[in-house]
Amino acid sequence: MSAQTDTQGSVTTVYKVSGMSCGHCEGSVSGEISELPGVSSVKAVASTGEVTVTSTAPLDAEAVRAAVDEAGFELVGQA
Numbered sequence: 001m002s003a004q005t006d007t008q009g010s011v012t013t014v015y016k017v018s019g020m021s022c023g024h025c026e027g028s029v030s031g032e033i034s035e036l037p038g039v040s041s042v043k044a045v046a047s048t049g050e051v052t053v054t055s056t057a058p059l060d061a062e063a064v065r066a067a068v069d070e071a072g073f074e075l076v077g078q079a
Contacts, residue, residue: 010040012054014079017068020046025073032067050079 017029026044029051033042038056045051051068053059068075 010054010056011058012052013059015051015053015064015068016049016076016079017044017051017073018049018076019073020044020049022046025071028071029068029073032071033064036063036067049076 020026020029023046026046029044030042033039033051033053036055036059038059039053040056041054043052053064065075
């Protein structure tokens with residue numbers, strides 16, 4: 001499990017999400033996670049099941065899990 005901090009002080013974390021199969025799925029997951037406080041960008045890729053999140057500080061894992069659940073998918077963990 002890893003998160004990387006870049007020089008601007010933002011944190012990039014890659015999560016594994018199961019169940020995404022199309023662009024609509026990617027949009028649902030991205031939309032829910034982007035509403036979390038501190039999130040500046042989200043990129044979900046259905047083909048790999050990876051969701052890359054950039055935020056101002058490390059995110060609470062349970063908050064990310066709840067956002068993914070709300071979108072109708074399952075957070076497997078961090079890549």
